[in-house]
Structures are given as C-alpha cells and as structure tokens.
Amino acid sequence: MISFDPKSPVPLYKQFENYIIAQIRKGIYKPGKALPSISDFDRSVDIGRVTIVKTMAELVKDGYAVPVQGKGHFVTELGKKPLIAVIAPFNTVFMQIYVHLAAGTRNAADVTDARVQLSSSEENEKIFINAIEEFINIKGAKYFILTPPISKGLYCSTKIINKLRNLIRTKKINIVIIDREMPDDFNTINQDLLAGNMMLLQKAFEKGFKKVLFLDHLMKQIIEDNRTLADEIKHISIKQFKNLEIVFMEQSNVEKDIQIIKTGNFDAIFTHDI
16 A cells, blocks of 8 residues: 655655656656556555546646546656756855856756756755755655755764665665865766856856955865966956955964954955855
8 A cells, every 4th residue: 555644745646746757767667658557556555546646647747647538547668767856055145156057957957858956955964865865765766966954164963975886775765965175986077167266256246346356265275276266256357247356265263263253344254165
C-alpha cells in the first residue's frame, strides 16, 4: 500500500502524481506501456477514486501520459528525459547570480533534451537535505547541481559533506557543486567572480551608495588567484560607477577590522558569506 501525507501542503493528487512520475523515471512504468487502471490504483492507494482521476488528468496535462479510449492511460517518452535538480540559495542577496545559473542550466538541458527543476535551499542545511531527498525519492532525479549551505567562508559543514557522499554512494546520483570549497572527490565549478562582484557594485550604485568595502576574506584569495581582478573592478567602476568609492581591506585582526568598519562610513560591506 502506497502511503501519503494528508497534512502536507502538497495536495494528495500531486503527491500521487509525483510518485507515478518517479516510478516512470525508475523504469517501473515504461514509455508506450499502459499505467495501472484507475480501479487498480483505487485498490492499492487509499486516497479515493476522485483524487486518482484528478492525478491521471494531471499526468496527461503535464505530458507524462496520454489517454487512449477504452484502453486507459499510456506512458509517454517524457519520463525518459533526465531530470536535473538545481538546489541553490535563490532567496538571498546573490539571487540574481543563481537565477543566471538556472537559466544557463535550462539552456544546456534543452540541447541534451533533459528537464530542469529548481529548489531554494535558503542557506539552511535541513531545507537543503530535504530538497535533495525529495528530488531523489519522489521525483526520481539522478542529476544535481548544488550550492550547499556554508558554515564558514565558502566551506560546507562536515554533516553536509558526509550526507552528499552517502547519497552519491547509495543512491547512485551525479552531483556538481557550485561556488563552494569541497574535498577533492567532489566535482566543483566556480562561477565568474568578477561578474558577481560587478553585480553587487551595480546594486550599490543604483541605491546611491558612496562608499563600499570588500572584506579581506572575500578578496584576498580572489586577488591571489587573479592578481588583476581588483584593478579590473576599480577600472570598470571608474567608468560605470562614478563617485562610488571602493575599498579593499587587508584584514589583520578582528578588533582592528571592527574599528575600520565602525569609522569608515561604509554604505555596504561585501563578504563571501553575505
């Protein structure tokens, strides 16, 4: 007997649809073959015939099944398309960066005939893990593009790292980590840091800010990796953001840093973990 959560904000018919889609992705229900009849589902699922009928209509609407008069509902090819799950902190100050990431993923998926679904982690470990497990267990996803919550700097907690390793091993999923420092056994990609910082400066300029600070733990490693980045930011800012003063602080100790921040009259302070 399949069980569902009647207290969930997700309607029962949608929970059942997600279950059937996951079964299609797992190959339990194959393209070109008939799904169990409404009567068969009614005997195995305790959600009521009306809800089951609604589920079948949703499967047709979403393209996973087609009705055939007198024969039932047949699985389409849509379920064979790989599902790519993008889980990132969309509801943060860096939302625009991850919106571009999602758009780029969709463009790439179109070429490979895959599907993309998004979920926001909100920089919360529990929400992040729940989102991954939902994509695996309910939606049948095997491919993930992830920007996990961070515990310090750009580093994830040991809990997140161990959880991801376990999922890769037990669920046979494929993961790419975006914009996070991870152990060498993970596939990682860093987005364009210059573009990200220019986006922050553009926002500051639009708000009429006069003076902004880049903290050392944001800029020092970036500058070491690309010595011209700070100069490039300053050069572009002179052309695009007149009257916006940009300060790069060489971090020495916490007390001195706090004093600089308190007396510097900064309109904005940018850090990696903002």
